[in-house]
Amino acid sequence: MGRLFGTDGVRGVANVDLTAELALGLSVAAAHVLAEAGTFAGHRATAVVGRDPRASGEFLEAAVVAGLASSGVDVLLVGVLPTPAVAYLTGVLGADLGVMLSASHNAMPDNGLKFLARGGHKLDDELEERIEKVYEEHRTGAPWDRPTGAGVGRVRHYNEGFDQYVAHLIGVLPNRLDGLKIVLDEAHGAAARVSPEAFSRAGAEVITIGADPNGLNINDGCGSTHLGLLKAAVVEHGADFGIAHDGDADRCLAVDHTGEEVDGDQIMAVIALAMRERSALRSDTVVATVMSNLGFKLAMEREGLTLVQTAVGDRYVLEEMKEHGYALGGEQSGHVIILDHATTGDGTLTGLMLAARVADTGRTLKDLASVMTRLPQVLINVPDVDRTRVGTSADLAAAVAEAERELGSTGRVLLRPSGTEPLVRVMVEAADIDQARSVAGRLADAVKSALG
Structure with missing residues (x-):
């Protein structure tokens, strides 16, 4: 077995x-x-x-x-x-x-x-x-x-449990959200009641989409994996920004007032600076995985913060945080762990903390997220291959080495087997999006050839 x-x-x-x-x-x-x-x-x-x-x-x-x-x-x-x-x-x-x-x-x-x-x-x-x-x-x-x-x-x-959890979320907020209009996409998932209740109690004007689960529609064209509906709703309603959860609401992605995505790296950058101001960012350190955009690392260095990187998976981020007493960590996908208030990624808590920063500063989410510039990043999922041989295939290692030579110091390559699905993820970052796409496409072909 x-x-x-x-x-x-x-x-x-x-x-x-x-x-x-x-x-x-x-x-x-x-x-x-x-x-x-x-x-x-x-x-x-x-x-x-x-x-x-x-x-x-x-x-x-x-x-x-x-x-x-x-x-x-x-x-x-x-x-x-x-x-x-x-x-x-x-x-x-x-x-x-x-x-x-x-x-x-x-x-x-x-x-x-x-x-x-x-x-x-x-x-x-x-x-x-x-x-x-x-x-x-x-x-x-x-x-x-x-x-x-x-x-x-x-x-x-x-x-x-419902009221206890919502009260906990409200109780840890540094400030209220009065004056903000926020669209919440609940992915027809587990937070369909919790998240709107928490944001409303915190003072925000809430507009919900994807908040009518029927057992069959979870993640169906909505939520953090399908941001199109949220982008349109934010612009249509003239909202300050939007928040998207996944089916079990352990992750959070955002959309600014113009309809542009704000990913997990940007969210962590915004929250990290807010926590530092409150002296809550222990050791001035953030923990993230190797999948985080290179732009996130550069932004943290520029702000005088330390970035510790781990293997992919929020469990490895959490292990690093617990071992060294760090307060903030997460993944580009939107799993953000605020360890003083949660033991795992918490999408509702993350969204509330992000909203609290917007309310406290009076700045737009777009402005706050500009603290980092995302380098062009291309991610290709290659299905139906032997993911167990990613680290042992000589042909694949040669293809990766060639890609790294081409990118030089202005980009990077990462290949990893999915821990939850039968596929291999190919990630390429480069200063130019066309180069990133070209290199990622060649590597995806190499994965199919070597591991198919």
Whole structure:
């Protein structure tokens, strides 16, 4: 059996790759592994379980609850809430485990299963590997040790989670948002209620799109992966700017008043300077991945800030932040972690902090985002190739070396296998967009040839 856990939990087509049986089995395995690790020592364990609005989340939630309760874990069902809300509630309620059912920005047929440790943090690789191993051992024959009678877990709905999370978001804002008109694209996802409520309570005039989830329309032509509707709505309504989330609202992208995109790098740059002014940017350092635009690094250097870069994935950003006590980190895709107030990327919190900076300074988002100049960057996804051979193919290494010679010091190349999808990502930056496109196209062909 191949590794089930990717960079962001277990993900795949619901009822094909991610079945009810798998969700149940992994939940039982997680309960046993965490019990063995001492997480449940001396008390009856509790888990917080939430999901995004996907139709498949209904039966997968039932399977997860069955697995946990049959293992003696009490379950608090918080319903449809963003991933960062489930993480927050896991921490604030003192739960031993959190579970989120979502495939984030993926299309509706997919779903995902993500476990969170006590405190609301993602499980480390070692625990995920142990859960997978225990699951496989019992799937192939070893019986589970099952509690009976009063030992089985109890399940109840926890309806207070929505208000607790919104109150938390409002409580950490440095200033109100009165006077701002903001368009919110909720991707028909998990933040369809939370985000408009938070922005409205903070004082903004809110216009929503993509805020009518029906279980089937999540991420469908809207949200952070499809900004066209948001751009049009911002211009049409004369809004100050727009905010877009993905399906589970752990990311945030923005659109300025002219309809131009403001990506995760620019958002981090704006928030970093705001945090420095409040003496909240510890060590004057921001953590980002190697996918961040070179223009972001140059801007941080120019502003006297340090940029620490990690492997791609918000979990690696978070590990670096926790190890060294940094306060801000994230990804170009819009996963932004403000560690003093969240244990994971939080799209609603990020959008609120961005809006607070606009309100506080009286400057437009376009002006604030101009602190950095994005170098032309081309990203090509190459599907249906052997992504495991990216680092070992001699032919591909030769193609990359040739591209790097051509770009010299004015650009860079990055090839990486996706952690959640069967493809390889080719990224090229250059001073000229035509050169970036040309080099990226040749490298994409080389990937197909070498790994296809």
